[in-house]
Structure formats: C-alpha cells, structure tokens
Amino acid sequence: MITQNLPQYELLDSGLGRKLEIIAGVKVVRPSPQAIWKPTLNESKWRDVTSECTRTKDGGGKWVHKVEPRPDLYLPFKIDNKELKFRLKFTSFGHCGVFFEQIPVWQWLYEEVKTLKTRLGRAPKVINLFGYTGCASLVMAAAGAEVFHVDSARGVLNWGKESQELSKIPAQSIRWVHEDAQAFLKHSFNKGFKYDGILADPPSWGHGVKKEVWDFEKHIHILVEMLLAVLNKENSFLFLSSHTHGVQTEALKNIIADKRWKTLEGGELGVKHQNDTRILPAGFYAAGRSYAKN
Numbered sequence: 001m002i003t004q005n006l007p008q009y010e011l012l013d014s015g016l017g018r019k020l021e022i023i024a025g026v027k028v029v030r031p032s033p034q035a036i037w038k039p040t041l042n043e044s045k046w047r048d049v050t051s052e053c054t055r056t057k058d059g060g061g062k063w064v065h066k067v068e069p070r071p072d073l074y075l076p077f078k079i080d081n082k083e084l085k086f087r088l089k090f091t092s093f094g095h096c097g098v099f100f101e102q103i104p105v106w107q108w109l110y111e112e113v114k115t116l117k118t119r120l121g122r123a124p125k126v127i128n129l130f131g132y133t134g135c136a137s138l139v140m141a142a143a144g145a146e147v148f149h150v151d152s153a154r155g156v157l158n159w160g161k162e163s164q165e166l167s168k169i170p171a172q173s174i175r176w177v178h179e180d181a182q183a184f185l186k187h188s189f190n191k192g193f194k195y196d197g198i199l200a201d202p203p204s205w206g207h208g209v210k211k212e213v214w215d216f217e218k219h220i221h222i223l224v225e226m227l228l229a230v231l232n233k234e235n236s237f238l239f240l241s242s243h244t245h246g247v248q249t250e251a252l253k254n255i256i257a258d259k260r261w262k263t264l265e266g267g268e269l270g271v272k273h274q275n276d277t278r279i280l281p282a283g284f285y286a287a288g289r290s291y292a293k294n
Helices: 043-047 100-120 135-142 154-167 181-191 216-230 249-256
Strands: 009-015 018-023 026-031 051-055 061-065 074-079 082-087 125-129 146-151 174-178 197-200 205-207 213-215 237-242 263-272 279-289
Touching (some): 100 237, 100 279, 135 146, 213 216
Parallel strands (some): 026 051
Antiparallel strands (some): 051 061, 205 213
16 A cells, blocks of 8 residues: 555655655655665755754654744545545644555545445444544545544544544544543443444554553554454454554454454555655555455
8 A cells, every 4th residue: 555646745755764745835854764775866955845853862853944834734635526634733743644654544444434334324333543633534434434533642633623624524423532542442342332344553652541551562462352342243344554663464464364354455555755666664554354345
C-alpha cells in the first residue's frame, strides 16, 4: 500500500534522517528516522522551505517557521464524489494531523465498508482504535459506517471533531470515545457488543487515559484476542498495522490468523517520492476478511 500522486501533498526528497515535503502548499522539512540514505536534491533545495522541525534531546521537537502557517489550513481528500477536509496543525513532534502512508488504508477501508453495508443491509458498526485525529474515521463514516473512534488523548478527539465539521459528516456518524483501547474493548465484551469492522493502528508504546502502559511487543497478542472476541465472525474485517521496529508483515499475519478469515493479506506501507521511484517505508500491515471479496 503505497501513497502516490496525492493532490496537495508531495514528498520531494528524503535522507539523513529528514524528509522534504509540500503539505497543502507549505514546504517543510520534518524528521524521518527511517531515511538512512543520502538525499538526492542539493542542500539549497532543503534550505528553501517555509518551516522546519528538528528533534530535541528530550525526544520532542521544535518548529522554526519563516512564515507562520495559516490557522485554517486543511488537506482536501476526495473519494468517490465526496470531498473530506482534514484540519492540519504542526505539532512539536513534527506531526501535522495526517499520516500520509495511511491514504491507501483509507481507500481500502472505504471499499470494505461499502461492501459490508450492501451485504448487511445496514450501516456497519466499526471501531477505529488508537484513532488519532480521525481521518480514517471520517472516511469510514463517509462510506456509510457507524464509527466508534477511540483514543486516550482528548486533544486529538477535539481535532478530529474539527475535521468532521469541515467535512460536513453528520454528528451521529462518529462517536468520539476518550478511553484506553483495551478498556474500551473490555467494556464492549462485558456488554456483549459486537462490531463489523476494526482498524487498529497501535503505537510502539504509549499510555492510556489512566496511565495504562502500552508496549506493542508485550501486549499486541492480548489486544488481538480482545479484537477477535468483539468482532462478528461473519461479514467482518480487521486491519492491523505496525510501526514497531522488527515487527513485519508475516508476524502481523500470524498475530491475526483466525479460521474465520476467507482472505488474509499483508504488506508494507510507504510513500513514493514525487519525482523518482524511491519509497519511504512507513510500517507494515495485515488484514483479514470473513467474507469473499467480489
């Protein structure tokens, strides 16, 4: 799943731990630890930017803006005849609210939700765990899903609501849940709630609402057991991604392996450079469907 030829976004170059991009008209340099090769463009091209983020010793980051980005900045995203708008903000960690390697994932989710809606004859109930600013949630809602967006950071939930309003997605289509992912799944299991689709994009490590510790390698198998327990065995899908060093495609496929899947696939996430064939790697994924794809 490789992002390429996206309007309003260009990956111009990468190398030596950085990437050079144009995001909604703003030319930026951001950290990119996986870019361990040499850049192809000369340094003058890298200096000719509007904003640059550098890492600080405490693991955070610091932006230097020659021109302050507009406060109303957003990324347009068109799928079918729908145009969504994702609010952009430049945060201290070098983020902007959109992970561009996820765009093929959104397209996959959109098609799966449409398929399920036809098969079920109703709005599919889906979860977006570790949902961040909610781009995937908006895409699934636009496809006709009832979405439960779960994240332990209240700030990104409010950020997602801004994008929902900009995109004119009905308020009742998405429930913004401020909760630890595993706590949400336990509550769903105890209440007997079932879902038709789940997207899980967990970080390598993190903390929940009540300071619950999350470590991908220690806790992922427990999380997946919980996911399968609340997922319908028929007419359902699961999409799991990893950005954890050393965890690759076959490992993810092994983690989510289950008899219910009619299809089980996996691969790499990445972003293609605008003017050459290089791919900036950004993680791995595995996905299962419990129905035959037409």
